[in-house]
Amino acid sequence: MEDYAAKMQAKSLAELHQYVSGYAQYRDAAVLAALAELRRRGQPAPEEDDLRPGLETAVAQQRTEDDAAEVVRRREAPFDPDTAEGPELFSPGTIVLFSLMFSMLAGGVLLGTNLFRLRRTQALAGLVAFMVGCLLAGGFALRWAAAAANPTALLLVPVVVNVVALAAFFLWFWPRYVGTEPYRSRSWLLPFLLFMAVVLVLRSFLPMLKDERGAPLIPGSAPALPSAAPGPPAAPTKSV
Template sequence: MTEDYVAKMGRKSLAELQQYVSGRAQYREDAVLAALDELTRRGEPHPDDARLRPELETEVRKQVDQVAEAQQRAVDATAAEEATETGPTLYSPSTITLFSVVFSMLAGGALLALNFRALKRTGATVRLVLFIVAYLVVGGLILNWVVQRYGLNPWFGAFFDLPAIVVYIFWFWPRYVGATPYQSRSWLLPFIICAAIKIGLTLWAASFLAKFLGTLPGR
């Protein structure tokens, strides 16, 4: 029962208070309880007071509990949102995968290394760099052997980065990021940089190839 209803009922006439009780279906339960209390205080208790009061008090408690639960859910949701908003800004696993596929495993590894830097996990960065170096060396040797044995096939290059992506997402991320709450970092700037590097390398390779072919005899 709120203090507002207590003060409000204190200003009502006996007829109005009786109306609150007899027409209780139109009013809030705490308002009806306040009317019953005011009638008792004035020495004019309602005949049905003993029968109605337990039912009304039970309903008021239910409403209070519902309001308290709703407020607690709102507090929990706000706390969860604030925890997420105050977390570090990281590149998501989907962004790392996308960059590894579109550009190369080196691009995806660079984004993952920036995540470790944001989390201040130097050891994870060192392990990541060692993995990339070892992968390039061992993978290069295997790729060279496959090319020599089976000939050059464009599919080899397409699948070269796949194992590295799997290790990024299913080993490095769960081990060193895990369930840490974070904000997704924009991928636009890294995309522009990687695209510029890729275009520049493509143009340089084309220019180099053209010069090399121009030095061949008969050209």
């Protein structure tokens, strides 16, 4: 309607009356704009009282149909987070990639950042509690596997924890608290550099962690130095 109003301001009186007299040839919104422009110029059209109610009803109905069609178009259009409007969030693909490259902790941090930006404080608290539960369950499972000397279980426990966490991220947290809300894809470069720095620091300090026997807590990180077993002193050798 505003576009038609601007166009009608540039029309002459004869052109405006042509819109009114030949209203069947033009869009209803254009005819309404012509009527409004004639009234603004102090020369209202005699046909205005007869035409306006029907034109306003037709324009309102057309707007409703256009709005419904736009909703359907947006719903069926492929989602592109690079061109979408809304807050900057880490995409599901980024969260999956970080969970596989580092651990479910990295993916959880990214998802938690999304929830924080969306001000889903209760959901963020639930996510933190879920991740703590996963860590505790994984830690107990690893201790059991280590006590049972089961190398297969030692390898499978982290994988299972990651899979369970990813399933919860995208079957519960994302649909429930992010949903189909439009967003712009946030860059993953800075988080990647931060997590890589954390990994490098951990790799530097893990070999220093040893148990009470001097063996490394992380297998393969650093072999413990053998200690000399106590025994009787060696007998001195006699010179010939």
